């Protein structure tokens with residue numbers, strides 16, 4: 001989120017700007033994101049963000065010189081009951097307003113696009129051919145490089161320790177390497193955004209929720225396929241299911257069992273590129289359903305488990321824009337789908 005702001009401000013001609021990162025870029029949540037970029041969303045503004053992202057990423061390498069591994073494999077959100085079908089219809093209307101291509105398709109067409117899926121309880125699927133996934137770390141590096149090429153600055157291994165409003169109306173950002181006085185401050189501190197907010201009296205409403213995904217060993221049927229499968233979003237197993245280097249990646253969103261990380265405390269300041277300890281027992285029921293939906297997943301051996309914090313706001317939409325109170329303090333945080 002910080003690299004995105006830096007890049008886009010630089011594109012707008014703001015080059016006297018600096019991104020401050022306490023570790024290495026992406027070392028918070030971004031390095032281990034699954035990188036999916038779906039369009040399906042009930043908020044028109046969020047949909048526009050998604051449309052913009054999926055248009056930007058395929059050309060980001062040409063714009064910045066850094067490859068980002070964009071996979072434009074498309075995506076299908078499944079609907080298994082009437083309520084979900086109605087939701088698809090509502091989002092289909094939004095797709096027309098936001099200007100992306102979507103189709104509501106039946107089980108046979110879903111099987112044509114994804115021959116390994118069990119479609120017995122599926123009523124329809126919401127197909128978005130411009131969905132895809134991308135390497136989150138490379139996107140971040142690309143945007144930071146693009147911004148630097150335009151004159152912006154990136155300070156790594158520099159920790160912000162305080163932010164204070166000066167009588168002049170400017171902000172003093174104190175770091176372990178010295179102070180910076182500036183006109184505008186953007187809080188893009190990810191899992192720490194609520195701590196950083198307290199320094200200026202802002203209560204930032206986020207919770208760091210633990211999320212896992214698992215990746216299997218490569219699967220013969222996927223090695224032999226030429227075309228990548230679309231990303232599946234399945235409300236029945238509460239999971240996304242996709243191909244990852246000929247293996248299968250499954251990420252369940254826990255429902256009633258979802259937990260906050262670190263007992264609700266902020267991460268330690270030296271937490272960097274680490275996984276949060278996985279809590280796999282709770283994932284069992286979701287993974288079992290994922291295996292029923294995509295039987296090849298049930299037959300493959302697990303290769304890795306990724307588990308980390310995702311910032312969530314109460315309404316699931318990230319905070320972006322001017323914060324209440326003194327002028328020129330901005331939020332750009334609380335993203336649950338920050339890629």
Ligand SMILES: Cc1cc2nc3c(=O)[nH]c(=O)nc-3n(C[C@H](O)[C@H](O)[C@H](O)COP(=O)(O)OP(=O)(O)OC[C@H]3O[C@@H](n4cnc5c(N)ncnc54)[C@H](O)[C@@H]3O)c2cc1C
Pocket residue numbers: 001002020021022023024025026027028029030031032033034035036037158159160161188189190191192196211212213306307308309310311332333334335336337338339
């Ligand atoms: C397992 C998993 C899978 C996910 N899959 C997806 C997905 O498929 N698609 C998707 O869109 N999203 C996904 N997400 C969510 C995504 O990772 C986040 O929404 C996104 O990375 C948030 O970006 P951010 O910049 O807000 O936070 P971060 O990446 O955490 O960046 C914040 C940065 O601020 C730095 N920082 C904080 N405080 C200070 C300070 N005081 N001084 C200096 N630096 C500081 C941190 O070091 C950190 O690098 C996933 C997340 C997880 C954990």
